[in-house]
Amino acid sequence: MFPSLTRSLVSKAAPLYPIVSRNPALGTVIQRFSFDSKNVIDKTLSTAQEGFEKFSSLSIKERGDLLKNLANVLESRIDKLAELATVEMGKPIVESEAEVKKCAWVLRHFAETSEAFLKPVPVETDAQDSHIVYQPLGVVFGIFPWNFPFWQVYRAIAPSMMVGNVYIMRHAQNVPMCALAIEETFKLAGFPDGALQNSFCSIPTLHEMLEDPRVKATSLTGSVGAGASLAAKAGSVLKKAVLELGGSDPFIVLKDADLELAVDNAVAGRLLNSGQSCIAAKRFIVEKDILKPFTEAFVEKMGRVKIGNPMSRSVRVGPIARKDLMLGLHDQVLRSIEQGAKVLIGGTPMNRKGFFYPVTVLTDVNEENTAFTEELFGPVAPIIVAQDADDAVRLANKSDFGLGSSVFTKDIEKGKEIALRLEAGQAFVNNFVKSDPRLPFGGVKKSGYGRECSQHALFEFANVKTIWVK
Structure with missing residues (x-):
């Protein structure tokens, strides 16, 4: 059949x-x-x-x-x-x-x-x-x-x-x-x-x-x-x-965000389909006041994710779909490191059969870094610091892509206002981006x-x- x-x-x-x-x-x-x-x-x-x-x-x-x-x-x-x-x-x-x-x-x-x-x-x-x-x-x-x-x-x-x-x-x-x-x-x-x-x-x-x-x-x-x-x-x-x-979706975390909610969504939004999703959260733009607690909690939770045989019901992250894609992702990580990014976890292809890449978190990523300018199609998460909410929006919009976006804040009205300013086909407040048959799906720019x-x-x-x- x-x-x-x-x-x-x-x-x-x-x-x-x-x-x-x-x-x-x-x-x-x-x-x-x-x-x-x-x-x-x-x-x-x-x-x-x-x-x-x-x-x-x-x-x-x-x-x-x-x-x-x-x-x-x-x-x-x-x-x-x-x-x-x-x-x-x-x-x-x-x-x-x-x-x-x-x-x-x-x-x-x-x-x-x-x-x-x-x-x-x-x-x-x-x-x-x-x-x-x-x-x-x-x-x-x-x-x-x-x-x-x-x-x-x-x-x-x-x-x-x-x-x-x-x-x-x-x-x-x-x-x-x-x-x-x-x-x-x-x-x-x-x-x-x-x-x-x-x-x-x-x-x-x-x-x-x-x-x-x-x-x-x-x-x-x-x-x-x-x-x-x-x-x-x-x-x-x-x-x-x-x-x-495709896209390089910004995931904005403002200083008044619910930290636990933001971290849970950051992990889920980055690792959906082992990170190989056009609407995955790909650039984590965090207001400076909450940068340290967010980074610590995010790294801790990402580090506990189980990687392995995708037929196992307990596995959260499987392999990259092809060897050339895995090697390309690793090349992006290496170039990001050469340009000043620091690896908090991961960063090296796993020594096992298949095309597995570890859950990776990068910090000290600026807006000229490869991890910021290129789409990362895999379980790699760059963290970018924003000086304030306006700077976060600026960084979010500084991209050739405009598919999805999300912003986390306890101030719902502020979240709605920022959603309107984001140059994307979808803007989510306090949730990572998902497609839904009832809502239009598509993007702007590239x-x-x-x-x-x-x-x-x-x-x-x-x-x-x-x-x-x-």
Whole structure:
């Protein structure tokens, strides 16, 4: 039913099978896959176009019923899907289970709420009848990352499918088995052929697919470089794109903050998904009056976190998803140290099988330091001192990114005022940043553009059409 976790095809020649499923906790190859041929890709595109004709003809209620079926499929297979994510990209098993449950939530949310937002909207004009309707664009080409291999996909497709679009999915090359499992869930839920298809396309072929007239729009969650490249290509063929490109989220702790609450959220916000989350707290900006007690409590709690086999229910931090990512993270730490940062705990790759990096806390990090200017995708937490609340806001906004942000203070009105000043798509007061199907998700600056989740996501890939009758 779902891809086997034990079947091994490691004897296949690596150059011919460049898509590699590898267990990051062990460093061992599970299975290899080849890129799709041009004939296969053409068939995928044709099937998607045919699927769009069928799927878009369904009523909103019928599409919603299919999404509810899909949610039921996920919940009935949560153990298998969660294990697949943990084995293939290293997410702690408890978090993998939570991810699958959240996917079911987002599917049901849009199944139950979309119709109210997609109804024709009458507008009073000098016409006999004038109103707005929302129609699908067609085939959307979605490019997805490995860090939340299920959530990123279902979150993106749920609102778009309620409008009537269909998807071709190009998943990250290190989670091919998750991609195949996602494709299978749509079949089990009874979606028509072509509603969602996986494509093992190469990067050059990806651009060719975007040029194909059967593809009407695209979305990408990934790096700034990948987003810029895709945006340039989409722009050259005048196709709509939605981009979510990560962040370097500020986590502000003001001097009047509840220290225990701030520390608990700092640990949770930094270590979610072993630190490999676009909305993880990544720059801890602490007002000088509370710097010492916060640092001491934060280091003590971070130091007690259990790292190890992600299949263990007691483990909080698993491996980094790939070796190159681990080495890149360590390079950032080394450069930060060279530039004056001090290591309070961690700072060296762990001497064990797999791609494990220890929980690391850096201090004496200034605004020119690598740990401040670059996104750290792993369990590394730099602490930056702010002179006062205004300085904290200045430091928070001194970033190329603008995805999430949070501020901790007992003065709720002050927290709200600072939230409005933060240059980010999300600003949380007294909590670390979380995505929620009911609220828009996306960023500003180099964190991308467009929104997923909430009613705003419904209109990203919709033809918002004016109907005017004399």
